[in-house]
Amino acid sequence: MKLDSDGSPAGLGPERDKAILQEVGVTKFTGQMMEYGAMIPAIQSKRATLSLSGALFIRPERCQAVIFSNPVSCEGEAFVLPASLVGKVSSYKDVAEQSLRIGVCGGCTQQKLSISAGVKAGNIVIFPDGTSGMKLLADKRIDLLAHDTATAADLQKRLGDLFLT
Structure with a gap:
């Protein structure tokens, strides 16, 4: 992921995430970049409602911490x-x-x-x-x-x- 000149998230992941949110009727949202290791703690502490990332691997220990959607990409x-x-x-x-x-x-x-x-x-x-x-x-x-x-x-x-x- 990268930032546009206005500071908003840009690139494949954010564009895909925006399209998915709009498809399910979510049209107003804000986002912020954070370190990968901070995404799950942000959800657990309710500082974030959801985390969108093409690179957060679904692993058993993470499934114990938060609920994942169906995968939208497969990475190696x-x-x-x-x-x-x-x-x-x-x-x-x-x-x-x-x-x-x-x-x-x-x-x-x-x-x-x-x-x-x-x-x-x-x-x-x-x-x-x-x-x-x-x-x-x-x-x-x-x-x-x-x-x-x-x-x-x-x-x-x-x-x-x-x-x-």
């Missing part, structure tokens, strides 16, 4: 990485074995997958949003970035030629 895992790591990293286990610094959004599935694969806590860098993750990668403060496939593809496109060399 992806890494955004420099050309020097292409062919050398294809799993979280590879990240752990090579002691690479991985950027993940806080509270995301990618954080849990990193921990489960044995990535050391000191090599897991939390970022609040994709733009911040891109900045960490561009500044070489992380070696690669993990996200869902759609977001990773968008981030890679936004990085442009930065990682072609």
Whole structure:
């Protein structure tokens, strides 16, 4: 997701979410961006009525915390990485074995997958949003970035030629 010049959420997710809300008769609503790890707590504390995100995976522990709608998209895992790591990293286990610094959004599935694969806590860098993750990668403060496939593809496109060399 990204922000329009007026500060409103833009991109595939927000456009899809707006269309779905309008289809069920909800025409007046406001939104705000928040870190992934804050979405479920915001609903639980009633700071938000619902959370719309194309990248919030439906997992058993999350189903214990909130009610999910039927899925509206299906995503996988992806890494955004420099050309020097292409062919050398294809799993979280590879990240752990090579002691690479991985950027993940806080509270995301990618954080849990990193921990489960044995990535050391000191090599897991939390970022609040994709733009911040891109900045960490561009500044070489992380070696690669993990996200869902759609977001990773968008981030890679936004990085442009930065990682072609």
